Amino acid sequence: MIMDERDETIERAAEALSALAPLKGGAVARVLLAVRAARARRAPVWLRVSWWMQDTSVSARAAGLMVAASLAVGFVLRGAVASDENIRLARTGGGIVALQPVANAPAEPQAVPVSMVFDLANARSVAVVGDFNGWDPSAAPMKRIGGTGPWSATVVARPGRHTYAFLVDGTMLVADPLAPRAGNPDFGGDASVMMVRTP
Amino acid sequence: MGGSRGNLTQYPVAHRVSVSEFDSSLPIRAKHGDEQAFIRIVEFYYPRCMRFARNMLGSEQDAEEAVQDAFVRVYDSFPRFREDARFDPWLFRILANRCRSLLARNERRRAVIEYGDVPHGAADSEAGADWAEEVRVVLESLPAEQREAFLLRHVEDMSYEDIAAMTGAGLSALRMRVKRACDALRARLTEVSRDHG
Structure with missing residues (x-):
């Protein structure tokens, strides 16, 4: 039988290794962003449509877009039978719904630049995180306009629906106050929804 | 797209809530x-x-x-x-x-x-620096399975049964890994304590 002796030396060694470092700012947020990014990468198309349909907070606009999505799905089903067209877009007054290309699809719609502005005077840093940049905190850092003004950045996103938020001081996810909220709050805080139109 | 005036207090973020007990x-x-x-x-x-x-x-x-x-x-x-x-x-x-x-x-x-690069921490070790650093140097020199078993047992305070369930190793093998890690730590740390009075 091997004895598990914890003498003074082992006690001191264990103690030296037991210190819990203080939680660094943004550490948990980065984990949650990674989970969200991984989930977004793996989500099948039908689930993405499902998430979109959960966005009830955009009320009337969402209702319009849901109709558009239904039309788009119908269009896709009909198109899949009737032609070789593989990228399906349905345009309505409410915006554009982009469905994922099916197999053997031609190139995806080209990403377009989107300017983002966010005004938060006391923030030390702000970054745009969203499904278009993999929720990567380092992908789209914002800069103050004129050095002291609102925060600004340009991101590129493909036409379609995107969720995003502002990462403030590397720790807080803040929804865009002027954009519709994503009805499904997701990890780490609220997110907003934007529809990127075809250029 | 983009907002006019953000307000952190307006958007409480759940992950800022502290948790004291699980x-x-x-x-x-x-x-x-x-x-x-x-x-x-x-x-x-x-x-x-x-x-x-x-x-x-x-x-x-x-x-x-x-x-x-x-x-x-x-x-x-x-x-x-x-x-x-x-x-x-x-x-x-x-x-x-x-x-x-x-x-x-x-x-x-x-x-x-x-081959022959000086391992991280070796200089501190030779200078007889920090005792805690010595612990880390010894720990790093251990085979990974011994280090893992020692940390789970003596730092994370897990039972051998839990560690066995986690790692798939047998109880005897785990006890042996922990013992060898302890022996290595004792040998080096006793030496350091003697050197530094």
Whole structure:
């Protein structure tokens, strides 16, 4: 039988290794962003449509877009039978719904630049995180306009629906106050929804 | 697109909430899709996970990567989490697996470093510096399975039964790993204590 002796030396060694470092700012947020990014990468198309349909907070606009999505799905089903067209877009007054290309699809719609502005005077840093940049905190850092003004950045996103938020001081996810909220709050805080139109 | 006036107090973020005691219902709630429960789990376990990963890997950056990957896998694996199982061993099994993968990756990288490089911490050791640093140097010199067993037993205070369930190793083998780690630590640390009075 091997004895598990914890003498003074082992006690001191264990103690030296037991210190819990203080939680660094943004550490948990980065984990949650990674989970969200991984989930977004793996989500099948039908689930993405499902998430979109959960966005009830955009009320009337969402209702319009849901109709558009239904039309788009119908269009896709009909198109899949009737032609070789593989990228399906349905345009309505409410915006554009982009469905994922099916197999053997031609190139995806080209990403377009989107300017983002966010005004938060006391923030030390702000970054745009969203499904278009993999929720990567380092992908789209914002800069103050004129050095002291609102925060600004340009991101590129493909036409379609995107969720995003502002990462403030590397720790807080803040929804865009002027954009519709994503009805499904997701990890780490609220997110907003934007529809990127075809250029 | 873009807002006019953001206000942090207007947008409370759930992951800023501190958690002092672990609610054992959280894993079950997280399994059933409660995202706030998952956030609380991350908040609660992140410091302990970082401690284990840092001690295993000897690098803050690698530890952060391992812990992040582990939580992503925990989230993905929740459907397979048995509700009658204890959460700690399950989480640490996933984390230990991530640490092993990173160690293997680092070993492959180290293999291309010129033989004879001075290992990290050696200079401090020769200078008889910090006692805690000596502990880390000895720990880093141990085989990974001994280091893992020692940390789980004596730093994370897990039972041998839990460690066995986590690692798949037998109880006798685990006890032997911990004993050898303790012997190595005693040998070096006793020497250091003698040298520094």
